[in-house]
Amino acid sequence: MAGIACAGELTQAxxxxxxxxxxxxxxxxxxxxxxxxxxxxNRCFVCVADKxxxxxxxxxxxxxxxxxxxxxxxxxxxxxxLRVENKVEGxxxxxxxxxxxxxxxxxxxxxxxxxxxxxxxxxxxxxGLDLERMLRNQGSARKPSDGxxxxxxxxxxxxxxxxESIGHLYCSKxxxxxxxxxxxxxxxxxxxxxxxxxxxxxxxxxxxxxxTLKACEEDPNFHFIRAIxxxxxxxYQKPGLMMRSLEAxxxxxxxxxxxxxxxxxxMEPNPENEGLWEKAGLKPGREGFVDPATCKDGxxxxxxxxxxxxxxxxxMNAKQxxxxxLRYLEGQS
Amino acid sequence: MSGQQxxxxxxxxxxxxxxxxxxxSVIVAGDHPAGLLMAEHLADLGxxxxxxxxxxxxxxxxxxxxxxxxxxxxxxxxxxxxxxxxSQHAGITRVTQADLVDISGWWGDFSxxxxxxxxxxxxHTSGIAMAYRGNPVDLPGIPVQEGVLPFTDxxxxxxxxxxxxxxxxxxxxxxxxxxxxxxxxxxWASVAAIRVGVFLKRKFGTQVFILCxxxxxxxxxxxxxxxxxxxxxxxxFKYRQTPRVEKGSGGLRVVFExxxxxxxxxPSEITLDALxxxxxxxxxxxxxxxxxxxxxxRIPLEDGVAGPNNPQFTxxxxxxxxxxAGDAWFPEYPTDAAMTALSAAQELYKWxxxxxxxxxxxxxxxxxxxxxxxxxxxxxxxxxxxxxVERYGxxxxxxxxxxxxxxxxxxxRVKIETCDGCGLCASECPAKAIQLIYxxxxxxxxxxxxxx
Ligand SMILES: Cc1cc2nc3c(=O)[nH]c(=O)nc-3n(C[C@H](O)[C@H](O)[C@H](O)COP(=O)(O)OP(=O)(O)OC[C@H]3O[C@@H](n4cnc5c(N)ncnc54)[C@H](O)[C@@H]3O)c2cc1C
Ligand code: SF4
Ligand code: SF4
Ligand code: SF4
Ligand code: SF4
Numbered sequence: 001m002a003g004i005a006c007a008g009e010l011t012q013a014x015x016x017x018x019x020x021x022x023x024x025x026x027x028x029x030x031x032x033x034x035x036x037x038x039x040x041x042n043r044c045f046v047c048v049a050d051k052x053x054x055x056x057x058x059x060x061x062x063x064x065x066x067x068x069x070x071x072x073x074x075x076x077x078x079x080x081x082l083r084v085e086n087k088v089e090g091x092x093x094x095x096x097x098x099x100x101x102x103x104x105x106x107x108x109x110x111x112x113x114x115x116x117x118x119x120x121x122x123x124x125x126x127x128g129l130d131l132e133r134m135l136r137n138q139g140s141a142r143k144p145s146d147g148x149x150x151x152x153x154x155x156x157x158x159x160x161x162x163x164e165s166i167g168h169l170y171c172s173k174x175x176x177x178x179x180x181x182x183x184x185x186x187x188x189x190x191x192x193x194x195x196x197x198x199x200x201x202x203x204x205x206x207x208x209x210x211x212t213l214k215a216c217e218e219d220p221n222f223h224f225i226r227a228i229x230x231x232x233x234x235x236y237q238k239p240g241l242m243m244r245s246l247e248a249x250x251x252x253x254x255x256x257x258x259x260x261x262x263x264x265x266x267m268e269p270n271p272e273n274e275g276l277w278e279k280a281g282l283k284p285g286r287e288g289f290v291d292p293a294t295c296k297d298g299x300x301x302x303x304x305x306x307x308x309x310x311x312x313x314x315x316m317n318a319k320q321x322x323x324x325x326l327r328y329l330e331g332q333s
Numbered sequence: 334m335s336g337q338q339x340x341x342x343x344x345x346x347x348x349x350x351x352x353x354x355x356x357x358s359v360i361v362a363g364d365h366p367a368g369l370l371m372a373e374h375l376a377d378l379g380x381x382x383x384x385x386x387x388x389x390x391x392x393x394x395x396x397x398x399x400x401x402x403x404x405x406x407x408x409x410x411x412x413x414x415x416x417x418x419x420s421q422h423a424g425i426t427r428v429t430q431a432d433l434v435d436i437s438g439w440w441g442d443f444s445x446x447x448x449x450x451x452x453x454x455x456x457h458t459s460g461i462a463m464a465y466r467g468n469p470v471d472l473p474g475i476p477v478q479e480g481v482l483p484f485t486d487x488x489x490x491x492x493x494x495x496x497x498x499x500x501x502x503x504x505x506x507x508x509x510x511x512x513x514x515x516x517x518x519x520x521w522a523s524v525a526a527i528r529v530g531v532f533l534k535r536k537f538g539t540q541v542f543i544l545c546x547x548x549x550x551x552x553x554x555x556x557x558x559x560x561x562x563x564x565x566x567x568x569x570f571k572y573r574q575t576p577r578v579e580k581g582s583g584g585l586r587v588v589f590e591x592x593x594x595x596x597x598x599x600p601s602e603i604t605l606d607a608l609x610x611x612x613x614x615x616x617x618x619x620x621x622x623x624x625x626x627x628x629x630x631r632i633p634l635e636d637g638v639a640g641p642n643n644p645q646f647t648x649x650x651x652x653x654x655x656x657x658a659g660d661a662w663f664p665e666y667p668t669d670a671a672m673t674a675l676s677a678a679q680e681l682y683k684w685x686x687x688x689x690x691x692x693x694x695x696x697x698x699x700x701x702x703x704x705x706x707x708x709x710x711x712x713x714x715x716x717x718x719x720x721x722v723e724r725y726g727x728x729x730x731x732x733x734x735x736x737x738x739x740x741x742x743x744x745x746r747v748k749i750e751t752c753d754g755c756g757l758c759a760s761e762c763p764a765k766a767i768q769l770i771y772x773x774x775x776x777x778x779x780x781x782x783x784x785x
Contacts, residue, residue, distance in 0.1 A: 012683050045644045162556055169560070173551040201571075203551035204518040207638055207663035213518070226592065248593060286554050293410070307553050313669075315647050319676035326682065327377050 001028040001049050001311065002303020002318040003103030004056045009322035011061035015329070018095060019062050020084060022069035027053045028105050030311055034135035036181035038188035043208035044181050045311035052315070073100055073280040073299070078332065080298065098332065099298040099325050102277070102290070103318065106267035106304040109160025109168075117159065117263055118232040122241055124150075124258075125232060127159075127265045128175060131182055141186050143260055149190055150259035154243060155179045156229055157199040161266030161308075170287040172266025174310040177205035179264040180216050187219060194221045196256070198229055198245060206312055225249070232261060267308045298332075300324055350691045353750045355441045357381060357688050359460040359681055362433040362447075364388065365659025366395050366667070367674035368464030369415045374678050376424030380686055383456060384419065385431040385447055391416040397466075397489035398667055401525055404532035407553075408667045434622065436461060436630055439718045439751045440654030440684060459685040460654045463627075463639075464674060467617025467660030470637065473515025474575040475613050480585045481578060483615040484510075484522050488529075496537035498610065504537040505609035509587055512614045513546035514575045520549035521666040522614035527555070527562045527569075534565055542605060543569045544576055544589060552666055570603065583607040617664045630655060631716050638663055648676045651716035653753055656680055690750075695770045697752035698759055704766035705744035711758035711767060712745060719752040720745050 004026060007017045025031065031053065036044040056062050065084070071092070072083035082095040111119035111127050119125045123145040126134070134141060143150050157179060161172040176199070183195045195216075202213065202224075216222045229245040240257040247254050269288045277283075277290055280299055285291030289307040302321035303314040361372045362385040369384075369391065376382045386394055395416050402409040419425060428449060435446040445456045469483040482490070487498065496504025510526035523545060530541035543562075548571065550556045563569060576589035585608040594601030618637025619627070627634055632650045633641050639657040640650050649656055658674035665673060684690065698719075700711075712720045723746045745766070747758075759767040 009679055009683065014687065041644070043642075043644050045647070048644050048647060051645070162550065170554070170556045171550040176551075201547040201549065203547075203549060204520055205551075207518075207640070208642060208644065210518040286557055293407075312644070312647055313672070316672055316676035319648065319679040320672050323374055323378075323675055323679040323682060326679075327374060330378050 001030045001052070001103075002105070002305075002314040002321075003028075003101065005052050005315045005318035006101050006103060006302045006322050006325075007062050008052060008056050008059070009319055010325060011059060013322070013326055015326070017062045018097065019056065019064050020068045020070050020082070020095070021064070021066045022087065024066055026056065026064065026066060029108065029129070032129070032136060033132040033178075034182070034185070036135075036178075036185050038184050042181045042184055042212050044178065045315075048315065049311050070104075070276060073102070073276060075281075075297065078298075099300065099328055100280070101300045101302050101321055101325060102273075102280070102282070102305055103302040103321075104270060104273045104276070104305050106289075106308065107270040107272075109172075109265040109268055111159055111263050111265055113166060114159060114263075116231045117156065117229070117261075118241070119263060122232065122234065122261075124241055125261045125263065127263050128178060128182070129265060131262050132178070135182065135185060140189050141260065148259075149193075150186075151190070151193050152196070152240075152256075152258050153183070153186060153193060153260045153262065154196045154198060154229075154256075154258045155183055155262045155264055157197070157264045158228070159263040159265045160268065162200065167288075168266070168268060170308065171203060172308040173203060173313075174205070174308060175264040175266050176203040177209060177212070177310060179262065180212055182262075183222070184212060184215060187221065194223070195219075196223045196225055196258070198225050198227055200226070200228065205310060267304055270305075273305075298328055300328075350693055351749065353441070353690050353692055355685055355688065355690050356459050357686050358383070358458045359462060359685060360385060360433070360443075360445055360456060360458045361462045361464065362386075362431070363462075363464035363466070363659060363661075364394055365464040365466045365661075365670070365674075366398055366412055366415065367658045367670050368462065369394060369419045370411070370671055371462050371464060371658060371674050371678040371681075372425055373415065373419050373422060374675060375682060375686070376422050378682060378686055379424070380682065382425045383428060383458065384425050385428045385433060387430060387432050389429050391420050391427070391429075397485065400488055400491050400493060400529055400532070401667060403493055404525075404528040405668075411667060411671050432622075433461075433463065433626060436626060436655070439748070440652075441690075441750060443654065460656075460681045462656050462658060462674075462677060462681060463623070463661055464658040465619060465623055465661035467637065467664050468620055469615035470618040471515070472613045472615050475511065475514055475578050475611075478578070478580070478585075480609065481611045481613055484525070484612055485615065485617070487610075487612040488525070496533060496539065504533075504539060507540040507542065507608055507610075508533060509542045509544060509585075509605060509608055509611045510614075511544050511576060511578070511587070511611055514613060515616050517546060519614075519617075519664045520552060521664050521669075523549035524552045524555055524666045526612075527559055527567070530567045531558070531562050531565055534567060541567045543567060544572055544587070545569070546572060546592075552669065578611055578613075581606045581608070584609055585611055587611060617660050619661055623661070627657070627661075631718075632657070648673065649680050651753075651755070653717050653751055654681070654684055692749050696754045697749045697770070698747045698754065698756065698767050699770050700745045700747060701766050701768070702744035702746075704764050706764045706766070707743055707745065708763060709745075710761050710763060714757055714761055715752075716755065716757065717751050717753050719748045720758060721748060722746070 007019045030049040033046045036042045067087045069085045074081045079098045080100045227245040227247045231244045235242040282290045283294040292306045300321045302318040358381040360383045361368045372382045372384045431447045431449045438444045490499030533539040571592040572589040573592045587605045591601040630652045639661045656677035
């Protein structure tokens, strides 16, 4: 997604761009997300990502190579040599460029690592990514176990983020906002539904977020609970899932039944690409993502490869990267 | 990854590129350091930059951020020597003690009035960046009293050598940062409080308390810095309702309910007494004259923040060729503000940087003069100031009003260089005289008929 935005900017400045994408389609994770409008746009930026993607797909100025995975980036004279694998034909080729922008993104946190939350064990425990896909492709939230519309839904925030036990001592920045926005969609589609939002702190998401947060707070069927649930399990033969948490407000250990539980997973560095950065001379920062300060000599980063960002900030970061590329090329000539 | 979707295709051959020449020049105005970064980047790319700052020197633009730079290496990396570099840059014309007071014209051809000292002077430019600091508007819920300082006054008033605040001889023994009382969707103050707090504690031994509603950690490396701050002895509380700030014994007193306390363990009210200073996060807004300049350009303002409430306008305004940065876009922590500003600089460079610009005549609106009733609706609403009323070469049969004496016909005409293809005029025109040729109505209807 950030790669696309950067390519779009550069072609508009007259630069010849090759876009390398390992998957059959471009767009990264955001291509799977849903529009989070209720009776009004909730400013989730997904359609902006869709639009950028469409623009690049239709542009003649970008050479689009899908199914091409970058294996190695190496300095070669004043430019770069990239070793690229065509994943369909299984052959390798070489691509040369004056400058390289790495926009290889993130990996969504694997929720099965938090075994106590029952992901993968219980069908009605979803990740935020599963819910995004469900809303994009099916249009409404359903319980995977029986296809019914869920009425009591819990969101658990910070799954895989802000968590020392798994070595992720950072906030993923996008999950508070996407979870609240999807919860709004569920509330507007099913007026009888009730949302229980388990969180540590709500992270503001820029200048267009306040209204969504206020709408959630004013909704009587929307409950904010400052707690991190400790366990999700089945209770004898009863339907639904039981969730246990220590709630600060009441000071007691509460157990509640839910129809559907959504784990708001965060982002982590994509381990697949670690060799790629190292070879290119980039180093990880304190959070394990690429440290942008180590970019030099015509290599740049855009988007979440340098740390969690939402779509808006990934695009802004991509535009910033485009400006840096242009400035670098200007200095070279 | 997702399923197949219907896509409206642009018909083949419907593209007509016209080259418009444009001077690569911009004016960067304002008192936010983001403006210096924008000026430097654009000048390095060969754009003729005129930088207008309201102070006698560029250092004053950066000065209030020096305390954050002392506390945070990445901010230091951004701001270190930027004022020096910009003051020596051959590609930048510097105009000091200048404030931009009026803008007219359009992308590629703006006329800008600036007040320089007592004089008014006019400049011509292709693009404009406004990088403004916010001014404290109010401290919501906190009565103004001695010892209570808005955050930005604290930042600009502190002496980095002695830790003393403006008008004082010594550094305060304790500082309370009171956050989120009014503004919850801004995180700059939370991040600055934690990082500056650690700096004060280490350098001057200040006891630092941070009171917030939510702990805002969605800035790079913030979670780790927060842990480090707690380990270094900074005390962080989350409150339920806005704390009471009142006169206490030998200083200020702050009383609040601790949100983290388990309520079954008894009352959770906490009192901090005999405090020297309470630094409160204010609401920031633009000064009235700056807001007026933006309003005149039809750039929407909400809560003092410029730019439309529409995700499609990421980093830009509806006025082509004008961008806003710094607190005028949204109050942000300096590293975030730098990203936003440089993305806006790229937005400007794209329009004005290359000397020429290609316009696709099929991506702009077109008026059918034979239908136009010269009602001036489109003229009034076009956010890009791209519509003029002009004479056409054939009779306008619908002419009702606005005809000048002797003119037998006139109609609206779109200035294609500046039209953004937004379609507002087409949807508002009562005579249905405007179409976007890119997606003509017939094709959209055809598409809908086939796909629904
Ligand atoms: C569950 C979830 C929901 C979210 N919802 C929202 C939302 O509603 N709104 C919002 O603003 N943000 C949301 N976000 C954040 C959003 O996903 C990111 O901001 C955005 O996807 C970042 O884009 P990117 O380009 O940096 O990374 P990616 O989306 O990961 O894109 C990276 C691209 O690089 C390709 N690639 C990787 N390695 C290679 C290689 N070696 N060779 C070739 N190609 C390679 C990948 O295939 C991919 O296409 C959400 C995040 C999550 C986890
Ligand atoms: S920003 Fe999000 S909610 Fe708004 S229209 Fe676009 S996809 Fe829908
Ligand atoms: S954005 Fe919210 S849910 Fe995501 S890691 Fe940060 S605090 Fe947790
Ligand atoms: S809105 Fe329509 S009728 Fe009115 S001036 Fe514009 S083109 Fe003419
Ligand atoms: S489409 Fe119409 S309203 Fe929009 S910029 Fe062009 S002339 Fe102005």
